Amino acid sequence: MDGTWFQYALIIPMLLGILLFRGKIYVYKYFLPRLIGLSVIICLFGIVLWFLACFTALPPTSTTRLMWTSGEEIDSYFGLFYKIQPITVGGTSIWRNTSIFPEAPMAAVYYGIILSLHILVIKKKDLKSIAVLTIGLITTVSTSAYIYVCVLLFAYLSDKIGGNGLRESKLKIMVMLLTITSLVFILIQIGTNKITDSTSGMTHLDDFVQGFRIWKDAPIFGFGFESDDYIWQEYLSYYRGGLGYTSGALFLLIHGGVVALVMVIVPLLAWVVVSPSKDSTYFALFLFLILWTVVVQNCGVFILCLSLGYANYVWESKRLRSEWNAVRGNRDISSTN
Template structure:
């Protein structure tokens, strides 16, 4: 077959047929009564996923996946560099003034400073008793910025095989966002890389010294995560309280119809369990916790779209003892705790996982997993 042409295996054909049936049920049982913009929903959850899968098949055929990830990483690094520049010299030192302002409606309607349309001041945080601006770049809230950075960090570290020192910049950017969840993920990744490097250096033998170091690393990581979360609760109680309320309201709405949910975009099903204050004119009625949207609106049926491929890939990576186990775990945590279900990037990553699963037995063309032989120049160098 000529280079550049896309070939389909039986697995791909069966997957397309199965997903078409799955989506048809989704449309007629969950979407039709509540989704006003049917065309937009079909484009987002049928046309885009099919197109992404075709695109990844084409990239794999032409060995272009590595280039795709590198270009994506470069784009996010540029955004991060610009954001860090204006955060330091604009938000912290005030050497650069905002060029304009922008009115946004994110939970409530408010005006935010804009720095030439490439950096915005959206939220504040408390650090050692001082109020400083959180680095959110071009996004409306820190968790969303952290999500993009974490995905880039995982791609750099585990796919592009960047050294630990090479991705230190992204660690710093996540810390400046003030996202407790993002910081916790950074601690988790750093601990994993350190332990991974230790095991490689010792030929994967769990000596007594190695076990002791792993135990100490685990304890330190747990303490750091607890400290970060505790500090967030103390200094950002309002935000934490809203996140907890989101989970409670979403759960209460979900258990009414656990399998098929209450209908996509049927916000009233969640609002019925919210406090009157949040539903007021100046209240924050937005939902900020990802999995509750999926479960409350589409139940277990819609949640399978996101959760099933991750769990299948996690099982496969555990069997192969692959480094991508940590990638699956982190992506699952992002799906659960961050509102990313409706992002194009999330749909792209879900279809990327499906593409890997469909081609997992193609040993010569396997473009996701690394070889078993790992040198000292790889992760954690």
Template sequence: MGQKNRGLVNTPSKVGLKKNMSLKIRKRYKISIKTFITGILIILCLLGCNSIYSASLSHDYKLPELTVAITILLTIISLKRIPIRTIKRWLQFMGVYLIANVAIMIAIVPSDRVTFYANRFIIFVPLLTLVLMGDAKKKRLFEIAFQYENIVIFYATITLFIWALVSFSSLLQPTGSMTVSWGGIINYPTYFGIFATRQVQPFLGITWIRNQGWYTEGPMFNLIILIALCVEVFLSPFESQNRNGCINGMNIKKVVILVLADISTFTITGMIVMIALFFFKYCLIKNKNNLRNFIKWMGAIIIAILGLFVAYNLFLVKFDTGSWEVRFDDYLAGFAAWKDHLIIGNGFGHMDAIENHMSFIRSYNKGFSSGLFVILAQGGLLFATVYLAAFAGYVRFSIKSGVRELFAMLLIMIILLVTTVFHYTFVMMLLLSYGFAFLMLKEC
């Protein structure tokens, strides 16, 4: 009888197996409320980063208001799991931060831009910094960054399929359109509301459609992809999940998707930054003598050579069209405007000071391409200290924790800030929030 009972205990029934499998499936696919809300916040940040929705004239989607509301909700949900000691430390640092930002608002922000400034620097950054500090206490500091990466990879995969169908066949036709204010009033053909077309790029004798996703232009989608690539290349080795099948901590499938998506934007800056990104990664590898690493990185060097070839050909096209002249003039105009008022700038949100210094040869194009020089020209060194303080957080945490990858990621961020206009977007605010969290964390 005892033997029989032992047999019944040791041999699971079919009903028991089904129950266990059901529990495992539910556990595997369980998504917490915090993860769900964070996903919504990230999508809103992506939509607010110079997308056709944030620049739409067809409809006001209230993206800043929704982003701030979701940030407040995420903070409330996270509060119960944040230690009191962490909250006290946050209050001490943020007290100084808020006083400094109120002083900056009084000095440089006109009355019609106060809400714009407050949503980003007074509400979003402090609250998200607290959430990140709470994540750090649970050993999940990079959880939001990994979620950002996964959402971008998912979206990039979709855009690659749509881009291929639109570029190489007539099977897919526009399903709608949207009127957008971006360097003028432009009507964008759209596909299911998740993909837009506007730009084409001659390359190797073929006129290609640029993959711009739901963004106003290719360089904006390139920016989003490169930030996700930074997360995978520099931060993924520190992810707690199983990293089987990875090389030097990188998931090759994810890297390939992001690289292909970035190439499809036909952005010369993206090509160059990608090469710099992988060069930094190579410099950080400790065991370069391993044969497997050698073979894999020889492949990376070949890809880099191909990337330089593509970048060179794109440069020739841009040289012929004068695009490079406009970009260079952006830096000259931005620097000249900053020199007018080095300390307090020319006023937050006002582009007139920069446009007044632009060359007469570009009267047809008043767009601007450098976020860094907008910060300096509009807010001077006073406003730039907000960004510098956050960047100092990356340096501090990199030194204290020994995570040199964070310093490499910071270098890529600065390059992107110099070459792209996303300085006031919520994606930039997310990166700044990480910097302030790094600055405040006591244990690294």
């Protein structure tokens, strides 16, 4: 059985059962904060080791083989940072911060989702954790990471504006605009350079174009999740050697058609259908942004968020039903009096 079908047909229901069994209070007050706290610690160590490795010539603690691609030996720093992807920024050659992951975009996706859980789901006012995760994202030197930072900081700062005095609100608005403007400028510069000067950027554009062309030949059920060899031979081999889908949504459409994509869209909608709020809507849109721009459909923390979407739907449905029953009971009492 293909891993993707296994995850969506078995793992998500199993996670949903565990979440429902432990209950909303445990998940929101204990499990998610502990997951975020552990991630922040790992991110912090990764940042420190990245800085020391790039700017102080700190020797590696060991070497390991990068089985993700070439199998070559790479330097490891306690398994919390790896020298995998060098990049030149402003004429200076540095390493991208991959943290514990085999490539920078993976680190960006993980820490981006963790930051979104922190800001939009459990809503803790912990600026230190937000700062660590933001720095971790920035040091990946990944275009997607800068998009995540812009989107999430905008959500965080906009939420802090309401409910204050006019003067304080104006100050916060100015800070937010300056922050977002700076981040957008950096994003445009990096994105433009990546697309015009790198093979990776052009490959991503090709992925979108070719992905839609492939999908339209099997739009409903796709080609199957074990059809990579066929797709490579029939569609991809003539324009580049290899499979590297840029978009998780396109990956699902190509392999499982609209049916597979719906399996992801439903739990995202579940975040906003029962009890819509600005934060839940923003969180669902953020997850869809990640799904559209990164091959994330098999990422563990993304799968967890899908299961959490279903669980949140169940919890909110019960809460609303309980409130409705209470209101109806009060009305019945009033009518009898």
